Amino acid sequence: MLDNARSVVAECLGVGRDEVTFTPSGTHAVHLGLLGLLAGRARQGDLLLASAVEHSAVLHGGVWHTHRGGRFETVPVDRHGRVSPASFGEATAEHGEPAVVAVQSANPEVGALQPVADVAGSLESPVFMDACASTGRLPLPYGWAAAAASAHKWGGPAGVGVLLVRRSARWRNPFPGDERVDERACGFENVPGALAAAAALRASLEEQDGTLQLAAAHTTMTSLLAETVRSIPDTEVFLAPDDRLPHVLAFSCLYVHGEALVNALDELGFAVASGSACTASSLEPSHVLAAMGALTHGNVRVSVGRDTLAVDVRRLADVLPGVVARLRESSGVPR
Amino acid sequence: MTHLGPPRELDCRGMPCPRPIIELAKAIEEVEPGSTIAVVADDPAARVDVQAWCRMRGQRYAGLQTAADGVPVYLVTRIS
Numbered sequence: 001m002l003d004n005a006r007s008v009v010a011e012c013l014g015v016g017r018d019e020v021t022f023t024p025s026g027t028h029a030v031h032l033g034l035l036g037l038l039a040g041r042a043r044q045g046d047l048l049l050a051s052a053v054e055h056s057a058v059l060h061g062g063v064w065h066t067h068r069g070g071r072f073e074t075v076p077v078d079r080h081g082r083v084s085p086a087s088f089g090e091a092t093a094e095h096g097e098p099a100v101v102a103v104q105s106a107n108p109e110v111g112a113l114q115p116v117a118d119v120a121g122s123l124e125s126p127v128f129m130d131a132c133a134s135t136g137r138l139p140l141p142y143g144w145a146a147a148a149a150s151a152h153k154w155g156g157p158a159g160v161g162v163l164l165v166r167r168s169a170r171w172r173n174p175f176p177g178d179e180r181v182d183e184r185a186c187g188f189e190n191v192p193g194a195l196a197a198a199a200a201l202r203a204s205l206e207e208q209d210g211t212l213q214l215a216a217a218h219t220t221m222t223s224l225l226a227e228t229v230r231s232i233p234d235t236e237v238f239l240a241p242d243d244r245l246p247h248v249l250a251f252s253c254l255y256v257h258g259e260a261l262v263n264a265l266d267e268l269g270f271a272v273a274s275g276s277a278c279t280a281s282s283l284e285p286s287h288v289l290a291a292m293g294a295l296t297h298g299n300v301r302v303s304v305g306r307d308t309l310a311v312d313v314r315r316l317a318d319v320l321p322g323v324v325a326r327l328r329e330s331s332g333v334p335r
Numbered sequence: 336m337t338h339l340g341p342p343r344e345l346d347c348r349g350m351p352c353p354r355p356i357i358e359l360a361k362a363i364e365e366v367e368p369g370s371t372i373a374v375v376a377d378d379p380a381a382r383v384d385v386q387a388w389c390r391m392r393g394q395r396y397a398g399l400q401t402a403a404d405g406v407p408v409y410l411v412t413r414i415s
Contacts (some may be wrong), residue, residue: 180395234391244351255357277352285380295382296351302373310372333357 002191008198009162013140013149020182021163022194026132026150029161030057031064031091033146034102034128041099041126044170046070049091049125050173051083051114052291058102058130059287060119071095072293078218080240081112081292087121098125105141108133109275109288111248112240116141120296128172133206134245135162143302145169151197154204155306160193186322199302204286214306218246221304221313225249228317232324249291249302250275253290253324255333264323265300270316275300298324342371348384348406352380356388363394363413375402386407 002022010017023029038048048062052074062072067143075091077083083103092098107114113134120127120143129144133135136154146169151160163184165171173183180187207214226237226249234254253261258276265272275286276299285296304313345362347355349410353377362372380390389411397410 038342088337204339236387236391251386255360256352256389257353283379285383290383292387293383293390296383297356317356333360 001193002189005194006196006200011166012198012201013135013162015164019164019166020199021165021182022189022197023148023161023163023184024150024186025111025222026153027057027092027295028168028186029148029150029163030055030130030132030185031061031166032174033148034058034061034100034164035065036171036184037126037128037146037169038070039174040170045097045099047096047098048072048102049075049088049098049335050094051075051077051104052145053077053109053112053288054081054102054104055108055132056132056287058104059127062102062107077291079292081107081110081238081288081293082120085115085118085204087231088119088123093121098123100128100142101278102128102130103218104133104137105129105147106134106245107288108245109247109286110238110250111245112290113138113243113245115154116143117143118215120144123322127284129149131164135248137245146171150191151200154197155200156197156200157193157256160190160197175280177278189243206239215246217310218308221308221310222247225302225313225317225320226251228320232321235324238289238294247304251300252276252295253298253300254295255327256324256327256332258297258299260327261298261300263317264327265320267331268319268323270302270312273303275299342373342410343397344375346374347374347378347381350376350378352378352384354378355381356384359385359411360387363392363411366413368413368415371397371410371412372413373400375406376409377406381405383407385411387398 006020010020016104038312066072129147131147132150135149147164149162177183229251236252238250258274259278262274277285289296385395395412398410400408
């Protein structure tokens with residue numbers, strides 16, 4: 001049964017069956033993939049270079065690497081949150097040849113797709129790709145040596161991650177493990193979870209035409225909303241030009257308290273996320289927005305889903321300017 | 336305007352975001368173009384948001400200093 005789930009996932013993602021491993025979460029797949037490539041390259045070097053906008057799972061993996069004596073540096077991104085081969089080149093000139101490079105397929109906070117294949121092509125080092133934000137929505141980019149995905153992101157169950165390791169990649173288990181054959185798995189796999197994850201992924205593939213239509217519909221929705229936000233004075237819309245996730249729109253409103261905005265929208269029936277410091281337990285603003293040099297307060301991230309209707313987005317676009325104006329007025333902002 | 340004097344200090348210690356930026360927006364109205372405001376803010380978001388505000392509102396970010404108590408001081412020059 002597990003082999004069946006593995007075959008389905010491999011087919012859906014266009015990889016080999018023996019390149020697929022089910023893990024207890026996307027986060028664990030990230031740690032196994034990233035740290036396993038570093039372990040495989042231990043003789044060549046210990047430098048990890050990662051884009052500054054990687055998911056915290058990757059950044060925490062980098063810090064863990066430094067605690068074990070390794071080196072970890074982040075690579076700056078542009079105003080849209082996108083990293084470039086040139087910035088990896090500059091980081092290599094400054095810090096030396098990396099043992100491993102980490103680049104996400106897409107940024108989950110602002111939706112920018114990253115040029116994974118271009119970065120991989122410009123460097124000798126193996127690339128670890130966090131593909132959690134895009135897998136099941138977009139085909140996997142090329143060029144990676146190991147990658148991670150998370151089933152609940154494509155409509156599968158929570159508690160199932162997928163680790164992909166290329167046959168050609170030099171990967172070593174970075175954790176103690178046990179004496180089982182598949183050292184990439186952590187104990188016995190969650191078989192029902194893996195089956196459900198595979199079925200959900202296949203369902204999204206079988207609806208390929210539907211998926212494309214859905215992506216087009218989501219692009220229309222987020223573009224409409226972007227237009228509305230741009231019509232509100234003193235706002236910043238984070239919509240990467242060209243390649244972006246169709247279903248994500250993030251923006252920041254000057255002088256607005258992020259948590260107040262999230263709560264006001266919640267009262268009107270809209271569930272949105274925020275990267276503002278006031279909504280984080282750490283009281284630090286989103287590292288993604290900070291790396292972009294973007295306004296971090298008054299930040300909102302809208303994600304549209306399979307069940308989101310155009311009329312819902314239209315209603316949000318209708319109420320948003322009034323909500324922002326009211327919050328600004330209540331905080332005594334100069335006009 | 337041959338002499339503009341020292342920067343006007345805006346003490347935003349203890350203010351959570353976005354309060355320091357709101358105070359900056361009010362204070363900039365009260366100084367002449369060419370004058371500088373020193374925003375003293377311990378809110379971690381100010382590190383990013385003072386510069387973002389300058390970019391969005393067409394004012395100039397003029398650098399970072401540190402107050403005697405270690406709190407960051409962000410310099411902003413009024414352009415228009």
